[in-house]
Amino acid sequence: MAAGHPSQADCRRGVRAVLEGMPEGSLVLAAVSGGTDSLALAAALAAETTAAGVEAGAIAVDHGLQEDSAQTALLASQQCIGLGLEPVAVVPADVAATGEGLEAAARDARYAALADTATRLAGERPHIVLLGHTRDDQAEQVLLGLVRGSGARSLAGMPAVLTREGTPFARPLLHLPRATTEAATQAWGLVPWEDPMNADEGFARVRARRALADLEDRLGPGIAQALVRSADLLREDADLLDQLAESSVPATEPGEDGQNTVAVTDLEGLAPALRSRVWRRLLLAAGAPAGSLTATHVAACDALVTEWHGQGPLHLPGLRVQRSGGRVTIAPATTGQ
Numbered sequence: 584m585a586a587g588h589p590s591q592a593d594c595r596r597g598v599r600a601v602l603e604g605m606p607e608g609s610l611v612l613a614a615v616s617g618g619t620d621s622l623a624l625a626a627a628l629a630a631e632t633t634a635a636g637v638e639a640g641a642i643a644v645d646h647g648l649q650e651d652s653a654q655t656a657l658l659a660s661q662q663c664i665g666l667g668l669e670p671v672a673v674v675p676a677d678v679a680a681t682g683e684g685l686e687a688a689a690r691d692a693r694y695a696a697l698a699d700t701a702t703r704l705a706g707e708r709p710h711i712v713l714l715g716h717t718r719d720d721q722a723e724q725v726l727l728g729l730v731r732g733s734g735a736r737s738l739a740g741m742p743a744v745l746t747r748e749g750t751p752f753a754r755p756l757l758h759l760p761r762a763t764t765e766a767a768t769q770a771w772g773l774v775p776w777e778d779p780m781n782a783d784e785g786f787a788r789v790r791a792r793r794a795l796a797d798l799e800d801r802l803g804p805g806i807a808q809a810l811v812r813s814a815d816l817l818r819e820d821a822d823l824l825d826q827l828a829e830s831s832v833p834a835t836e837p838g839e840d841g842q843n844t845v846a847v848t849d850l851e852g853l854a855p856a857l858r859s860r861v862w863r864r865l866l867l868a869a870g871a872p873a874g875s876l877t878a879t880h881v882a883a884c885d886a887l888v889t890e891w892h893g894q895g896p897l898h899l900p901g902l903r904v905q906r907s908g909g910r911v912t913i914a915p916a917t918t919g920q
Contacts, residue, residue, distance in 0.1 A: 593763050594755075598627040607637065610639075612640050612710065613628050613641045614642055615663055615715075617659030619775040625662070625668060626768070629668050643673045644656065644676050662773055676693050697712050697752075702749070718759055724741055739818035742754075828857050828860035833849035840915070843869055843913050843914070850888045866880070
């Protein structure tokens with residue numbers, strides 16, 4: 584499959600960079616929704632497979648959120664088969680309603696379905712799943728983080744490589760603008776599916792996409808690229824702070840009914856940027872759901888150290904946190920204190 588258009592070469596280079604790090608015989612799977620970005624990803628993977636010495640396939644996830652979702656997933660899989668990818672699987676995702684909203688629930692269900700299918704198809708072989716996020720997706724992610732008042736980790740955007748459900752994922756197109764994947768998809772003669780949710784302003788990401796376009800119109804081009812550059816710089820800072828926080832987590836003393844206590848003196852000497860990260864690790868280790876733990880929750884816990892005036896227990900998602908004298912007790916919400 585020749586890459587006659589520059590956009591095709593750009594997509595292939597991104598995929599090639601990931602494949603060069605995979606052992607020969609690995610299974611590499613593209614997550615394909617049928618949209619422009621994922622089809623460009625699938626085509627680039629198919630074009631690079633032989634030279635890389637890997638087996639390349641695709642997974643189309645049916646979220647079941649739309650009336651024709653099964654047909655859409657089937658059509659996406661057929662285009663992948665037409666590109667020469669094998670194996671190609673169509674799998675359902677169980678989207679369970681959560682307090683985080685439909686987008687977050689669908690994302691979690693998608694990762695779970697992709698990881699489970701990749702593990703099953705790969706067997707004992709090394710494997711990885713490729714995601715089709717672009718530079719525009721990254722800019723939208725950072726803009727949403729700014730609007731929400733999130734910390735450095737959120738503003739750092741999406742990582743190029745991550746692990747979910749024990750499965751490695753990579754984003755080979757994260758450095759490319761959406762215009763490149765659109766041109767590549769057209770050059771490869773593929774027919775993308777237009778997700779009607781991309782026009783629904785009930786979703787925050789759609790509003791962010793349109794707001795970003797407005798900013799480009801008003802302030803000039805390059806806003807998306809600047810947001811992504813800022814995210815790259817913040818990611819380096821956040822990575823360093825996370826490493827320092829990991830080594831600064833104090834020892835806890837176990838108590839009854841799943842309780843853990845930590846000495847106030849072990850926390851109060853930490854710099855605020857480290858202490859907030861240490862608090863988050865302590866709370867997650869005690870059983871707080873990651874998706875429900877907010878900066879407000881962490882700040883309230885920190886006040887038990889920095890602004891102690893005898894306040895009562897804090898009721899966090901899944902936890903009860905209380906200071907008594909020189910120690911803070913972190914316990915499951917179902918236990919008494």
